[in-house]
Amino acid sequence: MSARHDLVVVGGGIHGCTVALMAARGGLKVALVERGALCREASGVNAGTLTLQMTRVALIPYALRAHAMWADAPNWLGHDVGVVVCDGLSLAFTEREEELLSYRAGKRREAGAPIELIGANAAREVEPGLGDGVRLAGHCKVDGYANAYLTGLAFHRALTDAGVTLMEHRAATGIEREEGGFAVQTAQGPVRGKRLVIAGGVWIEPMMAWLGVPLPIKVLVNQLAVTERQRPVMRTVIGIASGLLSLKQYPHGTTVIGGGWQGVGDRERGGVALMPERLIGNVRLACHAIPALKEARLARAWAGLEAETADALPAVGPIPGIPDAYVCGSVHSGYTSGPYLARLLADLILEREPALPLFPIDRLLPPQAGRAA
Amino acid sequence: MMAAFDVIVLGAGPAGATCAATAAEAGRRVAVIDEQPRAGGQVWRAPMGGFPGKGDADQASGDTLRRRLAASPATRRLGHRVWSVVRTDTGYRVDTLGPDGPTALEAPFLVVATGAHERVVPFPGWTTPGVIGLAAATVLLKSHGVVPGRRLVVAGCGPLLAVVAAGLVKAGTEVAAVVDIAPRSAWLTRLPAILGQPRLAARGLAWGFAVAKAGVPVLSGHGVRRVEGGEAVTRVVIGPVDADGAPTEGPEQIIEADGLIIGHGLTTACEVTRLLRAEHRFDRLRGGWIPVVDGAFQTSLPGLHAIGDGAGIRGQAMASLAGEALGWHLAGRMAEAEATRANMAAATPFSDAMAGLMAQRPAQVRAIAADTVVCRCEDVTRAEIDSAVDAGATQIDQLKHFTRCGMGPCQGRSCADTVQELMAARLRMSRQEVGQWTGRPPLRPVPLGEVIGAFSYDDIPIPTPAPL
Secondary structure (H helix, E strand, O other): OOOEEEEEEEOOOHHHHHHHHHHHHOOOOEEEEOOOOOOOOHHHHOOOEOOOOOOOHHHHHHHHHHHHHHHOHHHHOOOOOOOEEEEEEEEEOOHHHHHHHHHHHHHHHHOOOOEEEEOHHHHHHHOOOOOOOOOEEEEEEEEEEOOHHHHHHHHHHHHHHOOOEEEOOOOEEEEEEEOOEEEEEEOOOOEEEEEEEEOOHHHHHHHHHHOOOOOOOEEEEEEEEEEOOOOOOOOOEEEEOOOOOEEEEOOOOOEEEEOOOEOEEEOOOEEEEOOHHHHHHHHHHHHHHOHHHHHOEEEEEEEEEEEEOOOOOOEEEEOOOOOOEEEEEOOOOHHHHHHHHHHHHHHHHOOOOOOOOOEOHHHHOOOOOOOOO | OEEEOOEEEEOOOHHHHHHHHHHHHOOOOEEEEEOOOOOOOOOOOOOOOOOOOOOOHHHHHHHHHHHHHHHOOOEEEEOOEEEEEEEOOOOEEEEEEEOOEEEEEEEOEEEEOOOEEEOOOOOOOOOOOOEEEHHHHHHHHHHHOOOOOOEEEEEEOOOHHHHHHHHHHHOOOEEEEEEEOOOHHHHHHOHHHHHOOHHHHHHHHHHHHHHHHOOOOEEEOEEEEEEEOOOOOOEEEEEEEOOOOOEOOOOOEEEEOOEEEEEOOEEEOOHHHHHOOOOEEEEHHHOEEEEOOOOOOEOOOOOEEEOHHHHOOOOHHHHHHHHHHHHHHHOOOHHHHHHHHHHHHHHHHHHHHHHHHHOOOHHHHHOOOOOOEEEOOOOEEHHHHHHHHHOOOOOHHHHHHHHOOOOOOOOOOOOHHHHHHHHHHHHOOOHHHHOOOOOOOOOOOEEHHHHHOOOOHHHOOOOOOOOO
16 A cells, blocks of 8 residues: 555646645645646647736736736745746737727726826837837736746655655656545555645646546647747837737846647647648748747757647546545646746635635536546 | 749759769759859868868769769759758748849759758857857868968867868968877777778878978877867867767866867758658767658658758768669669669778767767857857756747747757757756757758849738738
8 A cells, every 4th residue: 555645746847846835834644646747748748928918807806816826926835947037018009909909908997907008109118129000019028028938857856855745757647546646546556645635737628527526628830949049139028919929038148939820730649730821820930920030040940739728728636526636727828827827726626715715616517527526 | 923843952962963963964953052152062072262272082072973963964053052942742842032033933852952961069169259169160271272371270070170280281271180089999999990992091191291390299199178268269278078079087278279170970961851841860970960861862851852061971982872872763764773772781881980080979068068159150058058058948949939039040950969969968868859940941051132132012912901
């Protein structure tokens, strides 16, 4: 009989790592099971944008608090993940984008995001690198970015320091309920816990199925690209009204181009290939916004998976019908909001009142499903 | 606009150009693409920019191949840089950037004949201006008639040492010394295989004779310890090494020089097969990672073929034969394909002997000093790689996240072989287990301004906005 932990977390991305870290600091004996290395999927290969202007309206209050967490990472996480807080602009180049921007910025503002609409000249004062053709811009001072690739090392150190039993390169192959808790099956033997958190990103769907809970999770395959280092050509985070561009230049000179253009891939194979036309489209948009990017060379492009529920809102909360089991993930633009939502779930597990409501998954399940057990 | 062919060949060196010409002459619609404006690859590289060329055997062979390719019905896309290769429902799509902007080609069959990269095992001072690769030096000599210094040290291992040293002597440059890691015995044991190819053996002998006649000292069993100078090379310090390339006890020698030409063999340039996720295996003799191919040079992916040094370092003779055999095969001429393949067996001992002299020596890599830069794009030292492994990086892709190693402009082309060896040694794993970096586009850094071509904002196919 293997030792029973207070909590087993399955999945070592931002969500799983944060829940595990907070729970361990709250006094629980925690094991974290991850099939690869920490933060090597969505949490480590995304664009690193920390923005309110691409965040779902319902998530704005969470994103604001999460943004503050990211900015304070050296304190609570204990390690630097290259967070830069700066201005962000969401641009409108056409009349339709102007309408979209006004409407969306208004909704986000109502939800608490400090977004101002400004004209082309004012936008150029905020970002002198802007190209021509800007008609209107959303301006938000609570913006910025992190270096997503640094999160794995940072969490590795933080979790180790917090006494979490890290089980990397250990794939969960099944989960069974048993007397007093759960047994997460792996090739190296079961990992037992009184409580369970499923935080497996796009793999939440098959993991939930092990427990008999049918939770559909869509898989997005986001294309990203990065340039070689060049002289400073921009100082803000740039997006467009539709949300289909994210652009920022890192202090070492490279610029990451994202925006959720879809590549080739799936849950089984990961991000397999990039669609050249879409890469060209994304890069055109980037160069249209910041023309000096044309001088840079494209160094690397890749595709990362992102999880999305049917209503594109998070799946964070208890698993209905299964006491002591929880799910945490599928946060649209989840890199920004992830740590805060995961912290709320840790509070619930530690029997503290979460400061904001969670996103229970009852709404996403067919009637009666998961409750039979 | 998409141009459709039966076969697309990537690379117009001996393997690729021969394959393209053979298949096209036999009736296939073939496109051959190369980054260089003229065919020939590295070994038969064409003279450029008004330089008449050296008029040697390589140039003559290159000219023959260039004439044959030009006379064949193959479509030549020379001076085109390939940046993306993807699998489609019907075959492969290749995106290039050329003088006329971005273009895309499609074909059911793709032949990868992308050749080799030069390996330099790092040592203190290897990033000093004035240190250049053996292969780079041959490009300068062959294409431009340029000599990279007044008094040079030629060092490293493999047959290119003699080629470059003889070329420099012929060009009238002072060669201060030839420093060969291999002991004389390493060449002697390979003598039978070398003599099996009398024509090539005679050329090797001629190079050696040219070097000896000029009175250039040849130090076998020696390696470069460090380069001094900082701003530019002023001195090259050498010392004895064992047969595995690791430094041994013995006096250092200081050689005054204004340049160091160095190379430690070749590694396969298998970025395309890696990008497409074909199956690879590690073969130290053949230059590192090689795509697994069947008798018709087909990789694990249907329609994807690999030939030449990019499919395993075997040299020009084997590359040309493989190109011809595959050309016949793609044209459906199986008898000719089989006959050509049979000729490859005869060339194998020589090819193996040369590849053996150029293979990576693990002991040489393990001897790299802690503060020596290994990834020169991102300034990552050996110590930083070791400490990343100690901090828990157990996968080669993860090492990037921990150190930025391999994330610069060369995307690991120049450091991968060294980094992976260091990681394998630290983890006590095999190279096969450590694996290779996942292939990603672009295949070469490409200017954003060229990728986007001419466009208007309305033409950008912006997808549907995300939900609010």
